[in-house]
Amino acid sequence: MTTQSNSGLVTIALVGNPNTGKSTLFNALCGLRQRVGNYPGVTVEKKIGQMQLDGRPCSVVDLPGSYSLSPRSPDEMVAVDVLLGRRCDTDIPDAIVCILDATNIERNLYLVSQVLELRRPTVIVLNMMDVARERGIRIAVDELQRRLGVPVVEMEAHRRLGLDRLKSAIADVIRCEPVVLPSPFPEVFQEQIAELERLQSASGEPRIPRYLIERLLLDSSGYLAGANLPGVDASLLDGVALSRLRLAECGCPVPGIETSSRYRWAGAMTQGIVTRTGTPSRGWTDHIDRVVTHRVWGTLVFVFAMALLFQSVFYIAKPASAGIEWLNGVAAEWVASHVAAGPLQSLLIHGVIEGAAGMLVFLPQIMILFFFIGILEDCGYMARAAYLMDRVMSTIGLSGKSFIPLLSSFACAIPGIMAARVIESRRDRLITILIAPLMSCSARLPVYTLLIAAFVPDRHWLGGVVGLQGLTVFSMYALGLIAAACVALVLRKTILRGDTPPFIMELPKYKVPGISLVLHRMAERAWDFVTRAGTLILAVTVVVWAAAYFPHSGNPTLDRLEAEHAVLEKQASELRALPATAESRRELQLLSERIRAIEVRQQGEQLRNSFLGYLGRVIEPAVKPLGWDWRIGCAVLASFPAREVVIGTLGVIYNLGDPSDDRPENLYSTLRAARWEDADRPVFTLPVAFSLLVFFALCAQCASTLVIMWRETGSWRWPALAFTYMTAMAYLAALVVYQAGSWLASS
Numbered sequence: 001m002t003t004q005s006n007s008g009l010v011t012i013a014l015v016g017n018p019n020t021g022k023s024t025l026f027n028a029l030c031g032l033r034q035r036v037g038n039y040p041g042v043t044v045e046k047k048i049g050q051m052q053l054d055g056r057p058c059s060v061v062d063l064p065g066s067y068s069l070s071p072r073s074p075d076e077m078v079a080v081d082v083l084l085g086r087r088c089d090t091d092i093p094d095a096i097v098c099i100l101d102a103t104n105i106e107r108n109l110y111l112v113s114q115v116l117e118l119r120r121p122t123v124i125v126l127n128m129m130d131v132a133r134e135r136g137i138r139i140a141v142d143e144l145q146r147r148l149g150v151p152v153v154e155m156e157a158h159r160r161l162g163l164d165r166l167k168s169a170i171a172d173v174i175r176c177e178p179v180v181l182p183s184p185f186p187e188v189f190q191e192q193i194a195e196l197e198r199l200q201s202a203s204g205e206p207r208i209p210r211y212l213i214e215r216l217l218l219d220s221s222g223y224l225a226g227a228n229l230p231g232v233d234a235s236l237l238d239g240v241a242l243s244r245l246r247l248a249e250c251g252c253p254v255p256g257i258e259t260s261s262r263y264r265w266a267g268a269m270t271q272g273i274v275t276r277t278g279t280p281s282r283g284w285t286d287h288i289d290r291v292v293t294h295r296v297w298g299t300l301v302f303v304f305a306m307a308l309l310f311q312s313v314f315y316i317a318k319p320a321s322a323g324i325e326w327l328n329g330v331a332a333e334w335v336a337s338h339v340a341a342g343p344l345q346s347l348l349i350h351g352v353i354e355g356a357a358g359m360l361v362f363l364p365q366i367m368i369l370f371f372f373i374g375i376l377e378d379c380g381y382m383a384r385a386a387y388l389m390d391r392v393m394s395t396i397g398l399s400g401k402s403f404i405p406l407l408s409s410f411a412c413a414i415p416g417i418m419a420a421r422v423i424e425s426r427r428d429r430l431i432t433i434l435i436a437p438l439m440s441c442s443a444r445l446p447v448y449t450l451l452i453a454a455f456v457p458d459r460h461w462l463g464g465v466v467g468l469q470g471l472t473v474f475s476m477y478a479l480g481l482i483a484a485a486c487v488a489l490v491l492r493k494t495i496l497r498g499d500t501p502p503f504i505m506e507l508p509k510y511k512v513p514g515i516s517l518v519l520h521r522m523a524e525r526a527w528d529f530v531t532r533a534g535t536l537i538l539a540v541t542v543v544v545w546a547a548a549y550f551p552h553s554g555n556p557t558l559d560r561l562e563a564e565h566a567v568l569e570k571q572a573s574e575l576r577a578l579p580a581t582a583e584s585r586r587e588l589q590l591l592s593e594r595i596r597a598i599e600v601r602q603q604g605e606q607l608r609n610s611f612l613g614y615l616g617r618v619i620e621p622a623v624k625p626l627g628w629d630w631r632i633g634c635a636v637l638a639s640f641p642a643r644e645v646v647i648g649t650l651g652v653i654y655n656l657g658d659p660s661d662d663r664p665e666n667l668y669s670t671l672r673a674a675r676w677e678d679a680d681r682p683v684f685t686l687p688v689a690f691s692l693l694v695f696f697a698l699c700a701q702c703a704s705t706l707v708i709m710w711r712e713t714g715s716w717r718w719p720a721l722a723f724t725y726m727t728a729m730a731y732l733a734a735l736v737v738y739q740a741g742s743w744l745a746s747s
Contacts, residue, residue: 010058011091012170013083015115016099017108018065019383021127025099025157026062027517046090054171061090069114070215070258072223076426083118084209094174095121097166102132102139102154105274109266113184116150117211121173124152125166130159131509136277144273149179158514184265188250189257192217192243199239200231207231216240220255288510292384302385305376320364328357343549351545363526365442369408369415370525371518378513396485397492399425402432406484409439410477413705417712418525427496433712434491434722435484437705440477440697443643447696448473454668455689476697483698483729544641547612558605565598612638626695626731627688627738629676636701643701687741691734699730 016022030049047062063079071077078087085092098115100108105126115122126132126139145152151169155162183190196213208231216224216232217240225237244254292298332349339345376382382404390400401423409416416436423429440448452469459468572591578584607613616634623633631650639646650671674683700706700723709719 009091010053010056010094010174011061012053012058013061013063013093013096014099015063015069015079015083015096015111016065016125017067017101017111020065020099020101020108021157022065022099023062024514024517025097025125025127025155026060027520028157028160028163030060048090051167053167059091061093066111068111070218072219072221077223077227080212080215083115083120084211093120095123095170097123097125097170099125099127099157102126102129103135103137105139105144106263106266106270109269110262112148113262113265114211116148116181117183117214118209119178119180121176121178122150123166123169123173124148124150125155125157125162126152127155127157129154129162130156138275138277140273144269147269147273149181184261185257186252186261188252189247189261192247196236196239196243200236217243218255218258289384292381293388298384298388302388305381305385317364317368324357324360324364328353346549347542347545350549351542360530363530365412366415366418367522367526369412370419371522373404373408373419374518374521375513378511378518380510396488398428398431398488399423402428405432406436406439409436409441412441412443413437413439413702414708415525417705417708420712427492430713430718431488431491431496433709434718435487437700437702437709437722437726438480438484438487438698440480441702443702444476444696447643447646448476448693450668451689451693454671455684455686472693476693479694479697487725487729544612544638547615548607548610548638550611551609555605555609558602558609561598561602561605565595565602568595568598607634625739626691626734627685627742628691629683631674632683632688632692636695639701641703643696643699646696646701685742685745687738687745690741691738694737695730695734697730698726698733700726 029051049060051058071080081087082090153166153169292301331353335348386400389403405416405419408419413436417433420429420432452472456469456472575588616630619633620630635646635650671684706719
């Protein structure tokens, strides 16, 4: 009889190869009763759900899809630790459900052989039986069950067929002791394992499971030897090295012995059990693949699909984002009319409401992006896209799976970073996350538009087809791509060393996507974003508000402006109480314009004398080599939560108020007319404009992105690295651009 989990709940673990329908089965078992997070310290997604088993609640753990249980990184170690009960944050499974693709049993049995060696109660699921029947594959399920010694259940998870039989099999297997099958390895290998077990027992160190001793012997990558596992000491590692020499002398070298032994065992298990009727013919999947994986036609299909996807992200999300901004305005107006002017009103409007809106405005993009990605994944196309782009990505040391997250980052780095979850390799996932913010997202466009329209000449060539301003926008996007490629190569050669991973991916059969499953994944990702990032983004926004608001007293100029504002407000109030006439309306309009002008001056004066403005003056010596004065430096500092904030900050600090309320020409002309406070020379020149463009193209001025990066990696170390290297690279690039541009302009 197995021991029940510490939490009192029966715990079931789901394992299986990618594309076997494991996630579909998990959703069929748990429905909406599931939660998603990350295992502490790693980037592996933790999916846990609840289901009913014999009338009582049962916990279901969906482990990442994998072709084997051979850990080569902390992320890959998670599945082994969960199955062996070595993680304090997850109960030891009372049973393991291993999902197989019924159309390719022999390959899937490689993983099954490893699972059975864990000596836990196990149920085998033969999923996609409908596809197997369509292909003329017949399986003697009863005989397979007899040979494996564990229950085997036929299923069609997407139709929920076989679900009750699976639950019954799980309930039965939990009540029984696990069956121990003969090892698939030759006798000489088993003798070495037994010798290592005796050596480990004699060392006095804590005992480690037999499976981990086996993995130590087979792990030629050296990961487990250097992972500081409890119970692994120098004497055991010396014994492992000696055992490998003995195996090599006997003609059983590591690691080749594992592949040959397990596939030999899988062949014996399926001999005479799997039969095929008729001659396999090329199905419609093969005919489609001849087009979509073709180097030329496949690329055209891919470009069209991605263009459609990102056009959808921009245009479909636009009304929803506008709706969020409208609600933001309504809430701000309500607060302004019900809360007296002062710190509380400013905090609620500029801190809480704008902070929440600044976070929620990303939500429509995330939902739409993950909806379409879910459609492409579930129908089987996304695997083809990754395969097609692998050749391009391999030149910078990444695989094709990194391409989609990076492409997503052109819309917004947040969903792009979240989309990196599909990358199994920890190195590739981290590198992709670290370079994703270098893609020019939509938030950079307002900055590009403002500076290019104001300072880059509107020149055209080739009959107006090619324009200098358009080329400048393109160059900013190209700069991000080139920088990302260089950073990826540097990371691959330094802190994230490793060879370019081989791109191994099984191309699944095309199928009609399950809309309910896609919608569930979309809602899951959206809720995940709101709950993970919301509080931290809001907190950062409030901190920046406080820095821009305080100190709010002791300034004679500000006190005088407030007194003038109060007098004008009183006059306007008295005028509104009088009968409305043409003359009174004109006077009221003039008063409103004067009140607005004073409010704008108040905002500018407040920002100049705030902690943020003071900090801008402090850093002026550091930003002067870039051609910036303290006001530009202050605007850049204020744009940390969101880089597009720089436009509003420049408008306020140059006494324009909110630029969205005025015509763009006003902001353009004011920036062109701005002068240094200590000299009669323009602040903004073409070299300064390009210096700012390059800085914003490369810097990490987005708190939301850094928060999501932290959540996805489980550590502040990686967002701190991204912020540091991107800011340093942006500063150096802006310095070179300004100094070189100034030299060229003067020569």
